[in-house]
Amino acid sequence: MCKSSELATRRQVAVARGVAGKAIYAAQARNAELWDVDGARFVDFTAGIAVTNTGHRHPKVMAAVAKQAEAFTHTCFHVAGDEGYLRLCERLNALLDTGSENKAICLTTGVEAVENAVKIARAATGRPGVVAFGGAFHGRTQLGMALTGKVMPYKKGFGPLPGAIFHAPYPNAFHGISVDEALRGLDTLLTADIAPEEVAAFIIEPVQGEGGFNVTPPAFLKALRERADRHGILLIADEVQGGMARTGRMFSIEHSGVKPDLVTLAKGLAGGFPLSAVVGRADLMDSPHPGGLGGTYAGNPLATAAANAVLDVIEEEGLCERAEHIGRRLKQALTRMAAVVGHEAIGDVRGLGAMVAFELVEAGDPAHPAPALCAEIVAEAERRGLILLSCGTRANVIRLLPALTIEDAILDEGIGLMQDAIRAVLGRVQKAA
Ligand SMILES: Cc1ncc(COP(=O)(O)O)c(C=O)c1O
Structure with missing residues (x-):
């Protein structure tokens, strides 16, 4: 049994179920990267829900x-x-x-x-x-x-x-x-x-x-x-x-x-x-x-x-300017992605600075949220080494909150992983249809 599944079992027994959470157990984190107890490395696009804006463990x-x-x-x-x-x-x-x-x-x-x-x-x-x-x-x-x-x-x-x-x-x-x-x-x-x-x-x-x-x-x-x-x-x-x-x-x-x-x-x-x-x-x-x-x-x-x-x-470190830069990169990538996969699934790309999100819908219709698709993309990204978080009153929005100190190379890596995850999930959905 790997360490994280062992911790997941202990959690079930010891922690009240009202505390929701992913199955990731952290061992180490630095700036916008996180390593779990099994040694897997993740690009972190959550910053502990907008907390480590200055990165994990800024010196x-x-x-x-x-x-x-x-x-x-x-x-x-x-x-x-x-x-x-x-x-x-x-x-x-x-x-x-x-x-x-x-x-x-x-x-x-x-x-x-x-x-x-x-x-x-x-x-x-x-x-x-x-x-x-x-x-x-x-x-x-x-x-x-x-x-x-x-x-x-x-x-x-x-x-x-x-x-x-x-x-x-x-x-x-x-x-x-x-x-x-x-x-x-x-x-x-x-x-x-x-x-x-x-x-x-x-x-x-x-x-x-x-x-x-x-x-x-x-x-x-x-x-x-x-x-x-x-x-x-x-x-x-x-x-x-x-x-x-x-x-x-x-x-x-x-x-x-x-x-x-x-x-x-x-x-x-x-x-x-x-x-x-x-x-x-x-x-x-x-x-x-x-x-x-x-x-x-x-x-x-x-x-x-x-x-x-x-x-x-x-x-x-000029983090306000950095936030604008990161936000532009994220939005550009998502807008391009939406154009390629069609606005059928990615209904909206929005945000301010480095607080960016995309909303998943069915058949391009804002009235028809796609929470299952949202959850699948988050899970697929995680399998590929990127931590994402969902949000939204209808649980169909993926929010991106990388550290404002994220290195450009790690930001690009995260964007690539996110695009791959979206492509893979939408490909599966299309095949099943
Ligand atoms: C806008 C806003 N207000 C208040 C809170 C509550 O903060 P905390 O979880 O630290 O109590 C949050 C947490 O996500 C929030 O996003």
Whole structure:
């Protein structure tokens, strides 16, 4: 029995089945390559779901963490603060344009940042309501689930969920939902379900992650900003997946020119160490009373040391430009592929920067998703040595998230493997038809 199948057997016995996952067991990883316990090598187009944007074990990140570990690993910021936490907050405050002075707070996971952004918005406005959007993903806690716009596997059976959370339609041109139609839905919600004066915040991913790498049209974000300003509602940009240079800007909302009030960050923030943050307008961030925010591990010194190194690497290695370059290469390859295999199967190629995806459909029809085809391509790619991830409310989208530090040769190798996998699977499908 090879080691990974042995680990798979142990996993079945020891780990709750609710934790989904691939059958890959990592032994070693470097930049955009991963070796499993059986010695198989993979090109990694997932970066641990947009976490190791600076690659697995970037030398600068590793050195910063090792140096911090020599000094102390945990004091709890509430007990004894440290300069690394402060420096990180100062840097994030300077990077985000909200149109005013900013303040920040460090936390541990993405959903914890989302929870805290909502707490801050409610404290600042004195209002309970939060409006999220169809297909959104904001995490797996009770509030995260309530904000998430997809029932399976995230919400089913876990209720009752917290109240005062509403969902408005999300504009999706590929699925025939225009910006105007989505805005009409939002305006209906604000007359039929909750008064705008009772809404604390709109929360939106400028590029939906789990929902299918749907790029929110700038016109929609502008319209949200306009409604938010009109009604005293705050705009929270959930940048947990799309932030940290992934889309070619530090924050993905920058593409739209819209200024958010608060942003949530995690994943790519600390290059593989658990850290998240809320950054936003200082007047709002200071609304909760002392002691109302924080957490035992929030802003762990090893993680903030990693994050400060990540920010250095993003700047020194020009990772925003790199993200654009990688995204262009991926999109070109996929668009060519779609032209060759026909748009019958690859219905859409989309994304921003190095957050790229393609949607698989039947007979070129957006209304007919092809989740089985999607799963087959992911499995075939894995057999050939490329790790891919699916996403999408209909599980028919393949998302590409290579490290922004990926070498061109490895990127090309990964693209080649992906093309071979698509060709092989579509060839089998055609033969069977
Ligand atoms: C946009 C967005 N928000 C929140 C989360 C939750 O982050 P975490 O899994 O770290 O709690 C995710 C995770 O994928 C996400 O993509």
